Amino acid sequence: MDPFLEFLAHLPARFLNGISFEAMRYAMGTLSVFGLVWVLFAPMLKSRKIRTTPHRMKQVRDELRNSFITILVFVTLDVVIFDLGARGVFRLYEDIGLYGWVWFLVSIPVAIVLHDAWFYWTHRLMHLRRLYRTFHMTHHRSHNPTPFTAYSFAPGEAVVNYMFIPVLLLILPIHSLALYTVMTVMIFKNATAHCGYELFPRTWVFHPVLGCLTTVTHHDMHHARADGNYGFYFTWCDRWMGTEHADYLDRIGLQLAADIERRAARTAGKPVAADPQDVPA
Ligand SMILES: [Zn+2]
Numbered sequence: 001m002d003p004f005l006e007f008l009a010h011l012p013a014r015f016l017n018g019i020s021f022e023a024m025r026y027a028m029g030t031l032s033v034f035g036l037v038w039v040l041f042a043p044m045l046k047s048r049k050i051r052t053t054p055h056r057m058k059q060v061r062d063e064l065r066n067s068f069i070t071i072l073v074f075v076t077l078d079v080v081i082f083d084l085g086a087r088g089v090f091r092l093y094e095d096i097g098l099y100g101w102v103w104f105l106v107s108i109p110v111a112i113v114l115h116d117a118w119f120y121w122t123h124r125l126m127h128l129r130r131l132y133r134t135f136h137m138t139h140h141r142s143h144n145p146t147p148f149t150a151y152s153f154a155p156g157e158a159v160v161n162y163m164f165i166p167v168l169l170l171i172l173p174i175h176s177l178a179l180y181t182v183m184t185v186m187i188f189k190n191a192t193a194h195c196g197y198e199l200f201p202r203t204w205v206f207h208p209v210l211g212c213l214t215t216v217t218h219h220d221m222h223h224a225r226a227d228g229n230y231g232f233y234f235t236w237c238d239r240w241m242g243t244e245h246a247d248y249l250d251r252i253g254l255q256l257a258a259d260i261e262r263r264a265a266r267t268a269g270k271p272v273a274a275d276p277q278d279v280p281a
């Protein structure tokens with residue numbers, strides 16, 4: 001059969017497979033964070049809740065609708081770029097022996113660091129006045145994010161976010177299992193960054209090495225003010241470029257002091273003060 005006709009014949013099945021794979025990935029990340037953080041451990045995490053303002057159901061409905069559109073965009077790009085485009089140009093490989101185990105293991109953090117840089121710069125670009133409305137405003141409609149904000153993008157932003165993968169595979173040889181690992185880390189980081197509860201130990205923020213990891217509060221402050229704190233995994237780019245919120249460290253420091261005070265009050269059997277969590281706009 002003509003290769004193009006064969007491609008067309010397989011298109012419906014390819015689309016359905018792609019949608020189920022992407023929907024599974026989204027559900028795996030968002031539902032597990034929702035179930036664990038918002039339901040199972042919510043009573044234990046009470047003092048970790050970042051905002052006191054309640055969420056509206058309409059926001060979650062909009063986020064789910066936008067996420068469905070994002071999944072359709074991802075699957076369409078999969079088909080256009082990887083199936084219709086020349087698969088041979090990408091350096092995705094299956095045989096670990098080709099580049100060895102060391103590269104297999106190293107390629108995962110390398111891809112994550114490169115993704116962080118991609119995310120920071122494309123994110124900053126999408127905050128430019130000319131691009132913001134078309135590309136990024138949909139994501140910021142979730143002023144007070146939920147785990148389902150993870151894929152709540154306008155189609156243009158979904159394309160920008162997706163394009164990291166083909167660009168990565170043009171530059172570096174990546175084993176398919178390493179790629180799936182990176183994509184799994186991506187969705188979990190994305191869902192937790194929007195979960196509304198601080199999950200990281202606050203002391204990490206002041207640690208010389210661990211302080212380079214972005215906390216949930218870091219991205220929450222970005223949603224509250226719609227500027228600054230553009231990084232995804234790491235604080236490096238924000239610190240190098242001077243875009244980290246000036247009060248980020250102070251805010252975590254105050255919460256840390258409140259944690260210590262509460263612990264001392266509990267030990268002494270005194271009444272425990274409420275936690276001043278809300279991110280100032
Ligand atoms: Zn966000």
Ligand SMILES: [Zn+2]
Nearest residue numbers: 123136222226
């Ligand atoms: Zn933004």
